[in-house]
Amino acid sequence: xxxxxxxxxxxxxxxxxxxxxxxxxxxxxxxxxxxxxxxxxxxxxxxxxxxxxxxxxxxxxxxxxxxxxxxxxxxxxxxxxxxxxxxxxxxxxxxxxxxxxxxxxxxxxxxxxxxxxxxxxxxxxxxxxxxxxxxxxxxxxxxxxxxxxxxxxxxxxxxxxxxxxxxxxxxxxxxxxxxxxxxxxxxxxxxxxxxxxxxxxxxxxxxxxxxxxxxxxxxxxxxxxxxxxxxxxxxxxxxxxxxxxxxxxxxxxxxxxxxxxxxxxxxxxxxxxxxxxxxxxxxxxxxxxxxxxxxxxxxxxxxxxxxxxxxxxxxxxxxxxxxxxxxxxx
Amino acid sequence: xxxxxxxxxxxxxxxxxxxxxxxxxxxxxxxxxxxxxxxxxxxxxxxxxxxxxxxxxxxxxxxxxxxxxxxxxxxxxxxxxxxxxxxxxxxxxxxxxxxxxxxxxxxxxxxxxxxxxxxxxxxxxxxxxxxxxxxxxxxxxxxxxxxxxxxxxxxxxxxxxxxxxxxxxxxxxxxxxxxxxxxxxxxxxxxxxxxxxxxxxxxxxxxxxxxxxxxxxxxxxxxxxxxxxxxxxxxxxxxxxxxxxxxxxxxxxxxxxxxxxxxxxxxxxxxxxxxxxxxxxxxxxxxxxxxxxxxxxxxxxxxxxxxxxxxxxxxxxxxxxxxxxxxxxxxxxxxxxxxxxxxxxxxxxxxxxxxxxxxxxxxxxxxxxxxxxxxxxxxxxxxxxxxxxxxxxxxxxxxxxxxxx
Numbered sequence: 164x165x166x167x168x169x170x171x172x173x174x175x176x177x178x179x180x181x182x183x184x185x186x187x188x189x190x191x192x193x194x195x196x197x198x199x200x201x202x203x204x205x206x207x208x209x210x211x212x213x214x215x216x217x218x219x220x221x222x223x224x225x226x227x228x229x230x231x232x233x234x235x236x237x238x239x240x241x242x243x244x245x246x247x248x249x250x251x252x253x254x255x256x257x258x259x260x261x262x263x264x265x266x267x268x269x270x271x272x273x274x275x276x277x278x279x280x281x282x283x284x285x286x287x288x289x290x291x292x293x294x295x296x297x298x299x300x301x302x303x304x305x306x307x308x309x310x311x312x313x314x315x316x317x318x319x320x321x322x323x324x325x326x327x328x329x330x331x332x333x334x335x336x337x338x339x340x341x342x343x344x345x346x347x348x349x350x351x352x353x354x355x356x357x358x359x360x361x362x363x364x365x366x367x368x369x370x371x372x373x374x375x376x377x378x379x380x381x382x383x384x385x386x387x388x389x390x391x392x393x394x395x396x397x398x399x400x401x402x403x404x405x406x407x408x409x410x411x412x413x414x415x416x417x418x419x420x421x422x423x424x425x426x427x428x429x430x431x432x433x434x435x436x437x438x439x440x441x442x443x444x445x446x447x448x449x450x451x452x453x454x455x456x457x458x459x460x461x462x463x464x465x466x467x468x469x470x471x472x473x474x475x476x477x478x479x480x481x482x483x484x485x486x487x488x489x490x491x492x493x
Numbered sequence: 494x495x496x497x498x499x500x501x502x503x504x505x506x507x508x509x510x511x512x513x514x515x516x517x518x519x520x521x522x523x524x525x526x527x528x529x530x531x532x533x534x535x536x537x538x539x540x541x542x543x544x545x546x547x548x549x550x551x552x553x554x555x556x557x558x559x560x561x562x563x564x565x566x567x568x569x570x571x572x573x574x575x576x577x578x579x580x581x582x583x584x585x586x587x588x589x590x591x592x593x594x595x596x597x598x599x600x601x602x603x604x605x606x607x608x609x610x611x612x613x614x615x616x617x618x619x620x621x622x623x624x625x626x627x628x629x630x631x632x633x634x635x636x637x638x639x640x641x642x643x644x645x646x647x648x649x650x651x652x653x654x655x656x657x658x659x660x661x662x663x664x665x666x667x668x669x670x671x672x673x674x675x676x677x678x679x680x681x682x683x684x685x686x687x688x689x690x691x692x693x694x695x696x697x698x699x700x701x702x703x704x705x706x707x708x709x710x711x712x713x714x715x716x717x718x719x720x721x722x723x724x725x726x727x728x729x730x731x732x733x734x735x736x737x738x739x740x741x742x743x744x745x746x747x748x749x750x751x752x753x754x755x756x757x758x759x760x761x762x763x764x765x766x767x768x769x770x771x772x773x774x775x776x777x778x779x780x781x782x783x784x785x786x787x788x789x790x791x792x793x794x795x796x797x798x799x800x801x802x803x804x805x806x807x808x809x810x811x812x813x814x815x816x817x818x819x820x821x822x823x824x825x826x827x828x829x830x831x832x833x834x835x836x837x838x839x840x841x842x843x844x845x846x847x848x849x850x851x852x853x854x855x856x857x858x859x860x861x862x863x864x865x866x867x868x869x870x871x872x873x874x875x876x877x878x879x880x881x882x883x884x885x886x887x888x889x890x891x892x893x894x895x896x897x898x
Binding site: 198199201202203204206224225226227228230231254255257258293294295296297298434463464465466468469470471472473475476481482485 | 598599627645646647648649650651652667668669699700702703704705730731732733737738739798799803804860861863865866867870875877878881885888891892
C-alpha cells in the first residue's frame with residue numbers, strides 16, 4: 164500500500180490542535196472558548212497558536228467561570244455558532260454541570276427539534292500525571308447518564324483528530340474527554356482518510372480467549388496487558404470503545420460471542436460506572452455465550468487519592484491481568 | 494447609577510481619606526449618593542487610587558480614615574510584620590526550590606503578595622475563621638499553621654493536611670471561588686450563635702468571575718453576615734489579565750450588592766493591616782460584610798507548571814519590583830530607627846533555619862499507607878468501601894505470597 168502523503172506523526176494534543184485549526188479554517192461559525200486558551204494556548208497547549216492565527220473574536224479567552232463558558236456557548240449556538248469550549252481540568256467542570264444537564268442536553272427535545280446545539284465541551288480527564296486534587300478525575304459516567312448528550316473519548320492521535328472533526332460537525336452537544344496522560348503520545352494522523360464513524364467501536368487487537376474493552380487512556384494499558392498475556396499463551400482481544408454514549412454494543416457483542424469473556428477497564432470508579440452498563444447489556448445480549456461474569460477494573464468508591472497513591476488507585480497492568488486470570492478461571 | 498467604563502477610567506494614586514472607597518456609609522445601604530464615578534478622580538497618572546500608608550519608598554503617609562487602625566502600632570509589632578513577610582518569602586522560595594528538585598509535584602508561589610497576606614492575616618483575631626485559596630501561605634503563617642503542613646498536598650501525600658479547627662484556618666480550596674460561599678455560611682452561623690467573631694474569605698481576581706463569588710456577596714449582604722471578602726488582585730488569572738475578568742474595579746462591585754468596598758495597596762503591609770482591621774471590626778459590630786481589593790502582583794508564575802513568559806512582558810514585573818512589600822517596610826523601619834543591623838542579621842539566621850527545617854521535613858515526609866485510599870470516605874462508614882478495602886487487601890496480599898516464595 165502506498166504511504167499516505169497527508170499522514171503526519173503527531174502527539175495527541177497536537178492532533179487536536181490541528182483538528183481545531185482545520186475546523187476554524189473551514190467553518191467561520193466555529194469558535195474556540197475557554198480559560199487561558201488564547202495567548203497561553205491552554206494549560207496543555209492544545210489551542211497553541213490558534214488565537215494568533217484566527218484572532219480574539221474566534222479564539223476567546225473567557226472569564227474564569229465554567230458555568231458562564233458553557234452557558235454563553237449555548238447562546239452562541241442558538242445564534243448559529245459552533246462553539247468548542249474547553250474546561251481546563253475534569254474537576255472544574257461542575258460549575259458548568261447545571262448548564263450542561265439542564266440546558267445543553269435538553270434544548271433540542273424541549274424545542275420539539277427546532278433548536279440544535281452543536282456545542283463541543285472539551286474536558287482533559289483522567290489521572291496518572293501526579294497532579295493535585297481535582298486534576299485527575301474521570302467523570303464520564305455523570306455525562307453518559309444524561310440523555311441528550313453524546314460522550315466520546317479518543318485513545319490515540321488519529322482518533323483525536325477525526326473525532327474532533329466529527330464532534331464539531333455533529334448537531335448534538337458532544338462531551339469530548341481528552342486522555343490527558345496520553346497528550347504527548349505520538350501517532351500517525353492522516354488528514355484525508357477518515358478512520359470511521361464517531362460512535363463506532365474498533366477492534367484494535369484480535370484475540371480468542373477474552374475481550375478487554377476500554378476507551379481513552381486505558382486502551383494503551385489494555386494493549387500492554389494483551390502483550391503480557393500473550394507471553395503466557397493467552398490471546399486477548401482489545402476493543403477501543405471510542406464512544407461512551409452512544410455505545411457500540413454490537414461490536415462488543417460480536418467480540419464476546421467469539422471470546423466468551425469480557426473485562427471492562429476504566430479509570431472512573433467502578434460503582435455505577437460505564438462498565439456497569441456494559442456488563443448489564445452484554446449479559447442480556449450474550450448470556451448463553453458467556454463463560455464468566457463480566458468483570459470490571461476501575462477506581463474505587465473513594466475520592467481520587469493524592470498523587471503518591473494514584474498508582475494504587477488506577478487500574479494498572481497487574482490489576483487488569485488479575486481480572487483476566489479471574490475471568491479465565493471460570 | 495453609572496460606573497465609568499474601563500476606557501474612561503484614568504486611575505491615580507491617592508492617599509486621601511476616601512481614596513478607593515465606595516459605599517462606606519453603612520452596612521446594607523444601597524442608597525449612598527456617592528457614586529464610584531465621582532470618587533474616582535480622572536487625572537492622568539500611573540497608579541489606581543488606593544489606600545496607602547507606606548509609599549514604595551517607605552514613607553509613612555497620613556490617612557484620615559485608616560490611620561486610627563494602626564496608630565498604636567509599636568516598633569516591635571512593625572518588626573514582627575517585617576519578620577513575618579521575610580520568613581514567609583523564605584518558606585515560599587524553599588517550596589519553589591523543592592518543587593524544582595522533584596520533592597513537590599507543584600507549588601503555587603505567593604511571591605509579591607506577602608504584605609496583603611501578612612497585613613490581613615495579622616488583623617484576624619484567634620476566634621475569627623479564615624477561608625483561603627491555595628496560595629495563602631502567609632495567612633497560614635499568621636494563623637500558626639506549621640508551614641510544613643501546607644506542603645503535603647503539593648507533594649501529593651494528602652489532599653489537605655491539617656485540622657482546620659486547630660487554627661481556624663480552613664483547608665486550601667483549589668476549585669476557584671467555592672470557599673467564598675463556605676465563608677459566608679460560616680459567618681451566618683456566627684450570627685445565629687450570637688458570637689462576635691468574624692470570617693475572612695480569600696480569593697483572587699480570577700475568582701471574581703465565578704458565580705459562587707457573586708452568590709456569596711449576595712448571601713452575605715442579605716443576611717448581613719460578618720464576613721470580609723479579601724480579594725488579592727494580583728493582576729493575572731494564569732494568563733488572563735484583569736480586563737478579561739472585569740470592566741469595573743473589583744472593589745466597586747460591593748456597592749451593587751449593598752456593602753462597602755475598598756481598594757488597598759496590597760504591597761503595603763500597614764495599609765493591608767489597617768483596612769482589614771476596619772472591615773473585621775465593623776463585621777464584629779454587626780455591620781455586615783465588606784470587600785477589600787488588595788492591589789498587588791503575582792511576581793512569579795501561576796504555579797510551577799506555568800510559564801508566564803508566554804503571555805506577559807517582564808517589564809511589568811520589573812515595575813512591580815520597585816513596589817516590593819518587604820523593601821518598603823525595611824526602608825521605613827530604618828528611617829524611623831526602629832531596627833539595627835543585629836535585627837536583620839538575626840532574621841537572616843532565622844530565615845535560613847526555617848528553610849532548612851522545611852527542606853528536611855519535606856524530605857522526611859513518607860508516602861501514605863496504601864490503605865489511606867479507603868480512610869475517611871464516610872463519617873459513618875459504607876459497606877461498599879469496606880468491601881473494596883477487603884478486596885484491595887487480598888489483592889495486595891497476593892503479591893506478598895509471590896514475593897515470599
